[in-house]
Amino acid sequence: MVLFATSVFILMGFIYWATAGYMSSQTDETIEAEIIGLAEQYQRQGLNGLISVIRERVARDPNGKSIYLFTARDFIKLAGNISKWPEDGEVQDGWLNFTLDDGLGWPTAEPRPARARIFIVPGGLRLLVGRDVNDFMAVKELVERAINFGMAITFALAMFGGIMMSRSTSKRVELINQTSQNIMRGNLSLRIPDRGTNDEFDQLARNLNEMLDRIVHLMEGVRHVSDNIAHDLRTPLTRLRNQLENTLLTVDRDQDREQVGKSVAEADQLLATFNALLRIARLEVGDKVSNFETFDLSGLAQDAAELYEALAEDKQQKFSIMIEPNVAIMGDRDLLFQTLCNLIDNAIKYTPEDGEIDISLTSSQNETFLSVADSGIGIPEEERERVFQRFYRVAKSRSLPGNGLGLSLVLAVMDLHQGKITLKDNEPGLRIELQFPKQAMTLEHK
């Protein structure tokens, strides 16, 4: 904008300078030419000749623009078309700028600007040759006005155009932003609309869309690879496990049977870890919303609590549930059940006997909160971020069974549901809060 204004200003300035300069040099050249003519007459015919030439010129062109005044030493007029020597003039580079008016005997209604050159002829005689520059000044003024108007209009248009342009620009940027945000939430099938004008924004949109196509392609590749890993690696693992299981049926000694049984259990553990990893990887791809349905989260929480209550009771833990009835949610029922079970399972595992487990479900207008709290060993604050990493295990709980994938899976499931997970100190113990948005989910996954 500033750049544009400056260039317009420079351009206009140049036009003004060129026009005005050309016109004023034209005036000056005319005067110079007249002076040269008069000087020649003077040289050829002397004083009388000069006077007669001046008279002749005045007579020939009574309404002309040329001004002549030839005076004697005491400023008495000898010849010319103004009556007396101008008094108000100012001299600049040998030029006299003055005002023509009635007082000088010039036939005019209002004062007019004039420009002249003065010569001292030998003998103390003075010669003034000039021109009425009123028209030139008028033109100059006109040019000035035109330029000013032009500039004003140009700036107004530029401002208006600029605002319109920046408005449409920000509108399109906003559109791109919104679309990208929706895409980042996992709706990878969305594309940025193309206006078909082939401008920079269209090109940007097209590039982004191509990038998205590429990402989708790569993601399909990833899924393909993980499917293949599942198919190629889990199958030999199955064989290994099955062979061990077969051996279990044929060995006779109890001691051997126990050993093989342990191996089967180890293989199962390995496969379970492998499955969990694949599952997390696939969840993180984030396009698994196809299984979403609206269901009763209260019922699900009740089922999970009931499933684990017996386990807690066996550990003499106090198990309390506070579940708000009829809380519906849009999501993947099996995944959310798995999530809640992982959390309750952890709570029971990391809480000593006689401890407390609290499960609660509440909902407000915009959100649904599900929390699992315990009075167990808790997670130190500095480790709370890291527990979501794959295979990470809190230092003081490494002796307990687990593969370090439970919370990674929970996080992946929460991301898929656009939910938030927060770990808090339950003083003592851990309090895990799951927070689900209400409206966004139903709108975006429908």
Next chain:
Amino acid sequence: MRILVIEDDKDVAAYLVNGLKENDNVVDHSADGKEGLLLAASETYDVMIIDRMLPSMDGLSIIKTIRATGNQTPVLILSALGDVDDRVEGLRGGGDDYLTKPFSYTELLARLEVLLRRGSKTGSEKVTHLSVADLEMDLLARTVKRNSEKIDLQPREFRLLEYLMKHAGQVVTRTMLLEQVWDYHFDPQTNVIDVHISRLRSKIDKDFPKQLLQTVRGAGYILSEDS
């Protein structure tokens, strides 16, 4: 029983075929999708085991094709794709049960048994009464008695026992119980089912000389009168 196995992995197939033959079944095997479809369409089987990823034609297409011809033979889908939506897709596509590799042979047998029984049950008459030895269940009054003594059960325990009694004499795995009694498909980190079983056992078996509910090591449970 006549069983068709469509599975391209040689070892898994050999393992399945040998295992099933040992249990006195007649087993046909194909390692190719199209060939398998031909067998499935031309022969009569009691149950079919079909892998999802197959050369020349995938398992789901085979199932869809045979279902389109009105063939209602129970199908157990076998797959390395263990995700829930793959499972849902498989069941919607006409499969009767879905088992993810790696599976234990006992799990497979248990599921096949359930499919076979379901297939042989012709009438749609509603069962109102179940009994195993001196254990009796009235599904209408929702009461359970053993040796004419009333036993109080929680609703979930009732459903658990109902499932076990309906499949009396068959091995029932933990996963099957989670799917059928709790109606969730998930992997528990701990054997939480064991706790429920032991509670149920303490109610129905504790005061009686004959133990009906048995644990099958490495497989699951069985409710049976001859133990």
